Each structure stands twice: as C-alpha cells, then as structure tokens.
C-alpha cells in the first residue's frame with residue numbers, strides 16, 4: 289500500500305460475485321488497473337432472477353434456529369454454493385469446508401440475526417482474497433457500528449492503522465463490522481456500499497468505484513421508462529433527492545462518508561467494464577443538462593384538512609401530528625396554508641385506516657378529504673431554477689392530469705398523478721428530461 293500514490297476502493301455487489309464466472313470478471317477488472325488496491329465484496333447474490341441470495345438463505349437459517357427447527361438442509365445449500373465457487377476458483381476447499389463447519393456450529397449460539405447475515409460476505413471475501421492473491425482483512429476488526437447501526441467514527445482510524453502497511457491488494461468483506469457489545473453487527477440491507485464508502489474515506493482513496501450490474505445511474509428505472517439511459521454525471525445532492533422519492537441505486541448511507549471527503553463515486557457495470565458508468569460528485573456542469581433524473585414513489589393518499597385559521601391553531605396541529613405519529617403513518621409531505629393543511633401519507637392504507645384517519649382528524653378540523661391512491665414523481669436536477677418553462681413543458685408533454693406539489697427542494701419538482709397514470713407520466717417526464 290505504502291508504495292502506491294494513488295489508489296481506489298472498489299466495491300462489487302452480489303450479482304457481480306454470484307458465481308465463479310462472475311468473480312473471474314471481477315478479477316480481470318481489478319487486475320486491469322494497479323490503482324484497484326482495496327476490494328470490498330458483497331455475499332454471492334442471485335445468478336438468475338428466481339435465485340435466492342446467500343444472505344437471505346443464511347437469514348432463513350437463523351429464523352429456523354429461532355423456531356427450534358432443523359436448519360441443516362438449508363445450510364447445505366450455502367455449503368454447496370460456496371464450495372462450488374471455491375472449486376471453480378481453485379481455492380482451498382478444505383479450508384472453506386472448515387470455515388463452513390465453524391459457522392454451522394456458531395449459528396445456533398447467536399441470539400441476533402447479524403452474525404448469520406454477515407457470513408456470506410465473510411466467506412466470499414476469504415475465497416476472493418485467495419483467488420486474487422490478496423490479503424484478507426476481516427471488517428469485524430476495523431469497522432465499528434453504533435447501536436443504531438451507523439458507523440462509529442473510530443472506524444476511520446482503525447481502518448487506516450490496519451491497512452496502511454499492507455503491500456499488494458486487500459480484500460475486505462462488506463456489510464458488517466463490530467457492534468458496541470463486541471459482537472458482529474450488520475448495516476441495513478445493501479450495506480456493503482457503506483463499507484466501501486468508509487474504506488474510501490479512511491484510506492483517502494481518490495475514487496470509490498461501485499460495481500454493479502447496470503452501467504451507472506439511469507435517468508429513471510429502465511424497467512419502466514423506455515428511454516431512460518445512464519447519466520454521465522450526477523451530484524450527491526441529486527442522488528439524495530432521487531432516493532427520497534423512490535430511486536434506489538446506492539445505499540443512502542453510502543454517500544455521507546465519501547461526500548465529506550470529496551471522493552467521487554463511479555458506479556460501473558461488471559458485465560460491461562468498457563462503459564464509463566456514472567460519476568457522482570459534489571458538482572457537475574449544468575450547462576450539459578439542467579435535469580438528470582426522474583423517480584416515483586407510490587402509493588400515497590392526499591389528505592386535505594380545513595379549518596379557519598388552521599395555521600395558527602397550535603393545539604389542532606399538535607393533535608393531528610400526535611395522531612399520525614402514534615399510529616405510525618408515514619407523512620412525507622406537509623403543505624400548510626392559512627386555512628388548510630395538506631398531507632401526503634405514504635403506504636397501503638386499508639379501509640379501516642381511511643375511516644380512522646377521517647374520524648380522528650375531524651376532531652381537530654372542520655373538514656377532511658382523502659384522495660384515491662396517487663403516485664408522486666420527482667424531477668430532479670441542479671439546473672431546475674433555469675427551467676423557467678418547465679411547468680408549461682410538462683403540461684404539453686404529459687397527457688394525463690397532474691398536480692404540482694411544490695418545489696420541495698431547490699433541485700426537485702414533485703408532481704402527483706393518479707396511480708393508473710404512473711407509467712404514462714413517468715415515460716413522458718423521462719422523455720422531457722432526455723430531450724426526446
């Protein structure tokens with residue numbers, strides 16, 4: 289490590305490592321550039337759509353154990369997959385067999401699901417380190433999590449201390465570390481992205497390459513939006529805004545560590561390493577595009593409450609928010625005017641919820657109107673303010689009724705549509721953003 293001036297952290301997701309063939313692609317990528325020094329790996333993911341991720345199988349083992357049921361059969365699925373990878377990679381199968389035996393013995397002794405959930409990354413990293421002739425460093429030694437599942441700041445020093453003198457490549461399992469009680473603790477699902485970001489910051493990497501199975505961040509989810517292609521550049525803020533309205537590309541908590549250290553993230557495709565992917569950084573050239581992304585979240589209900597001078601009636605407002613909080617309703621948007629308050633409640637609400645909301649809120653206001661199910665779609669871009677004619681352009685482009693919720697952030701405009709118009713609206717907005 290010490291001999292190399294510039295280096296990158298590379299994180300590979302579960303589909304990039306689903307089998308030995310994928311791992312060999314990763315090997316080619318890593319060996320193609322000597323700056324690819326630190327490799328963070330997920331557990332083997334899905335080879336085919338209908339497969340189950342190793343992480344999920346391990347978590348199911350833990351659930352069986354909790355219920356007092358045998359887990360041998362399920363664990364043998366993990367064993368088989370790991371040993372098949374080991375064999376194809378020419379990795380010591382005996383050693384992997386022993387690792388699997390130790391996990392099999394330990395699983396019933398663990399109270400929480402964290403240990404089980406983490407073992408896919410652990411096993412995969414050991415195999416990949418051997419196959420890449422690299423040093424394996426267990427993340428339990430260097431990454432620490434708070435009780436809330438967030439990174440403990442002391443991790444940065446621990447990482448730097450442990451890795452700084454290692455020569456050659458290093459492979460670190462993603463997704464977990466050590467919790468405050470000293471036992472293995474995982475981040476939330478998809479958390480290997482966070483591990484990669486922590487390592488990048490701790491080691492002062494010049495780039496964080498995040499390798500997945502798509503060629504970067506798309507203008508919108510390409511499964512639903514025909515003309516959505518990858519974007520070359522996007523800012524951290526734009527990514528955040530897209531995430532709050534449904535887009536999921538990177539784990540949300542993976543942005544903060546690299547952002548504070550000003551390290552760009554490059555999202556790339558293991559299956560198409562020639563594609564440049566997307567660079568996520570603090571700024572981008574908005575002259576090239578004012579807007580970059582569209583994403584939608586559903587279902588929502590719009591609840592309009594009316595009462596004379598409602599905005600000054602603190603006890604009514606308090607009763608409303610207490611009720612919503614108490615019943616765990618997710619209110620994503622609140623718009624207050626003099627005599628009205630409009631709420632957008634996220635999630636599947638049943639008839640009994642609608643009745644309860646109506647009855648309870650009518651105790652504080654004069655009228656309460658609840659809409660049919662809606663989808664909120666956000667159009668995001670650092671150049672939003674330059675799009676003076678945007679509403680007019682949206683009206684021309686989108687053939688279905690919509691309502692503007694507001695510009696909830698200076699870089700995001702949110703619109704609401706009837707649920708059945710989701711696809712039409714999404715495609716029209718994507719076309720508007722990509723200039724079709």
Ligand code: ASP
Nearest residue numbers: 330343463477478479480
């Ligand atoms: N293997 C974990 C998951 O499936 C973590 C990750 O892949 O980032 O969520």
